[in-house]
Amino acid sequence: MVVDYPQVPVEVRAPVVRPRRLRSTPALRSMVAETGLEARRLVLPLFVREGLSEPVEIASMPGVVQHSRASLLAAAAEAAELGLGGVMLFGVPEHKDAAGSGALDPDGVxxxxxTDVVGEVGDALTVMSDLCLDEFTDHGHCGLLTADGRVDNDRTLAAYGEMARAHAAAxxxxxxxxxxxxxxxxxxxEALDTAEFTDVSILAYSAKYASAFFGPFREAVASSLEGDRRTYQQDPANAVEGVREALLDVEQGADLVMVKPAMxxxxxxxxxxxxxxxPVAAYNVSGEYAMVEAAARQGWIEREPAILETLLSIRRAGADVVLTYWAAEAARLLQRG
Known part of the structure; x- marks a missing residue:
């Protein structure tokens, strides 16, 4: 159908302000970009499972694996070569108990x-460790339980202090x-300082929400969770509470604070x-990763631009550091320009 517009003389006044001028070339867009995405801002979470001789893919997280000790070193070396900011290590033990005693074992996974990763990469990467009992307990909760099945906050704190010392000694x-x-x-x-590990820093998971987007992670760590964690993780309805938690952690000595999930x-x-x-970190969690990967496999979105846009949005929101399973791939994409 052809539309005949009315022949009415219209005087179009050329706009003086044209924001599009600053979008006209790739070099210009790059020069005026407000937010940057750099490899040094990215941290790669890595899972190492006791007893493996070869890495095992995690079905709900395509491209992510449970590592053997040998393949973990290769992944850490690649992360260092790519210029990532760090790696976050999670251990998956063969045996669990109610106290999560494998978390304190110097010979635990x-x-x-x-020790393996620090020996491999030295100071080229910040080596971080997940300080929690959930991977090591047979009930899957992040702390020790009372007789009636509730998480005992204060007894758990004592275990965290010992776990911190074990990680520092490693x-x-x-x-x-x-x-x-x-x-x-x-x-x-206090546990670190009294043991003279004063240089070991703390990344506090300050605002960690009881999220539906943690599902694939539970496969990754072979979680034994019974029930849910809503009595100690935050209600997704609350934002002010997240700020309160972060301020409390800073007051208690946190060197960085984190929001989890991110998107x-x-x-x-x-x-x-x-x-x-x-500094503020944000964790681009397993469910967020899995959604993008699943949509890309269906051809519904363009995968690589979606990855970079996702990470850029987290940086734009204010995160100085982003933990993401795409860290190594994103670094390679950035190298390619």
Missing amino acids: LNLAI GVDMVGPSGMMDGQVAVVR GYLDVVRRVRDAVSV
Whole structure:
């Protein structure tokens, strides 16, 4: 159908302000970009499973594996070569118990992995460790349980302090207390300092929400979770509470604070960034990763631009550091320009 527009003289006044001028070439767009995505801002989470001789793919997280000790070293070496900021290590033990005693064992899978990776990459990467009991307990909760099945906050704190010392003795650069126990940062800081590990820093999982987007992670760590974690992880309805938690952690000695998940909580990332004077991290979690990968496999989105846009959005919201399973791939994409 052909539309005949009315022949009415219209005087079009050329706009003086043309924002599109700054979008006209790739070089110009790059020069005026407000937010950057750099490899040094990315941290790669890595899973190491006890007893493996070869890496095993995680079905719900295509492209992500449970590593053997040998393949873990190869992944860490690649991360260092790519210029990533760090790696976050998670251990998956063969045997679990109610106390999560494998977390404290110097010969346990996570403590050995820390020593292995530090020996492999030295100071080229920040080696971080997940400081939590959930991978090591047969009930799958982040702490010790009372007789009636509730998580005992204060008894758990004592275990966290010992776990922090074990990780520090193994050579870790930074511990990440992720269990959302009240007072955990203060206890971990005191435990490290009294054992003369004063240079080991703390990345506090400050605003960690009881999210539906953690599902694939539970496959990754072979979780034994019974029930849910809503009594200690945050309610997704609350943003102000996330800021309060971050401020408490800074007061207790956290060197960085984190919001987890990232994509559904970008408003919380921004609020926390505006409230604290320490670096802010955000964790681009397993469910967020899996959604993009699944949509890309169906051909519904263009995968590589979606990855970079996702990570850029987290940085734009205010995160100084992003933990993401795409860290190594994103670094390679950035190298390619």
